Amino acid sequence: MSTSANESVPGLKQKKVFKIIVLGDSGVGKTCLTFRFCEGQFLDKSEATIGVDFRERTIKIRNEDIKLQLWDTAGQERFRKSMVQHYYRNVHAVVIVYDITKPETFHSIASWMQEIESHGLMGAPRVLVGNKCDCGTPESRLATTYAQRLADKYGMPLFETSALLDSECDNVESIFMTLAHKLYSKQPLRVISVEGELGPRRVTLSRQKRPLRNDTCLCS
């Protein structure tokens, strides 16, 4: 893909691009979540995603513009193999979404992890998102402790949120910002070092300390 090539042009102000793939079962709210983050509102008439959809938003980290590209994928299994595969290429980070009112969507996280692993993305920043915390009764929702245990097992931060609630807007924001910050602090390795780049043209960025966020666990 050519983004890395664009970034290699020295002196030219090119935005850095972080690519994030959003995975999870059908109907867990992947589209609404990405829409909430990119458009700042709830997608009223959300439809099934067929194949792959794409959204983006520019954010600022340490005064630098960063483009976050979100690849929103179809949840139905038949699209995963052969179709969506192509989009795992050059992905920098992964978001796995489940519906906290539907345990089966939580149980398929294991297979999504396998999927990620098969694409060599276990080293990439990942987050687990329990969506729809506005739905159901407290009893019908999957217990946070249970989800946290799984998140810990896979070494990824857990977020519980709702793409629907305006009050949860900040939380949705922090999901993607967490990833962006992680990527930003990793980037000399991941994004900037362009294949075959020679010494004099290398752009070195000061390694940046991870911003402290009190609401998330960045244990991975």
Added chain:
Amino acid sequence: MDSYDSDPDSGDKCNLNGDCSPLPDKLPNDLNHTKNIDDIATPSELNFDQEFAFEDPEITEKKKEIEACLENPDVINVDQWETFAKTKAGLISDEYRRKIWPLLVGVTQDELTEPPSLDELSTHPEYNQVVLDVNRSLKRFPPGIPYEQRVALQDQLTVLILRVIIKHPHLKYYQGYHDVAITLLLVCGDRASFPLLCRLSYGPKAPLAPFMQLTMQPTQHLLNYMLPVIRRADDRLAECLDKSGVGTMFALPWYLTWFGHSLNRYSDVVRLYDYFLCAPPLFPVYVTAAIVLHRAPQVFSCDADMAMMHCLLSRLPDDLPFEDILVVAQKLYEKNDPTDLESEVAALERREEEQRKVEDERMRRRRAGRVVPSPSLPYRLARYLPAPLRRTPRRTLLALTAAILAVYVYYKPELFR
């Protein structure tokens, strides 16, 4: 049921041979026709979009012809219906479509059966997925449709889909199938749409059959015909698409849903369905090619970036001139028969396969823990060296490189200033 009623609970709201007589009360500003899905709607409030106020005389003429044919449909040859469906403006209004669509695919009277109830079907393994998608299909209903009516239609839609995959258990439901089903349901009602959807889904030339196989591989393969068609028409455009690495994913929902999922205007969708119902199964792929060709200027001015290109192409503008696009697509089809394209598609797929292997190799390395995104520089340079040189010890090579570099720097010192 012959009459139009606005009772939202009436079960079967349309049938194939039902008398689809004009609406009892027309909107004053709707001078001349096209009440979409008028039979399921409260006539005064439900329609997708207001049609043009003044009618093209050509269309008026065509309407007369269609009406004449519909008076005695049994003596009319299917070719005549196909001509209507393919020529300008297609079948014009849903009133005609309701009667002609089943005829286009050869649905017979005795195939029209009462649908089973939703409860009978709810144990089907695909039930949940279907309901999930049907519940999210709100955009496909006419604006302002009363809640009860919409819910009743959504139930009919679920039943329709499940009936087909129960009748043909080897057919697998895919997300997007519901978009085709709803278009048929809105136009033809629940009795006629079942045999219609069956014809489209099952059989050697059924256009939706490839999408319903165990995997999406057959779909992917058919979609790959798009690029060779584009290449033959506009090499530079094909090159541009190729360079961006955009692939065919942007057109996947178009093909899988016959554009039902991707177009905002209902009238465009049904117009395309007129054509697709009597066109060769691969024809929608030629329409995707025609659309990309039509949008060539935008493609050229887009960054050669996969994401940007995907974004640009996947969102269809509302003002696409579909009549022209269909004409172009038809010409493309005539000029480039699918059988002529096979070798090009095979070459494309071979290349993709090779790329995939390289990717897999990279992935394997990544997984092995080495952070080597691609072959290292010396390795890549080595490929350009003649074989005997490749075996030369590293130190010798290093010395040689240093010497060459020194000479080079000597003559081009400005390079390092």
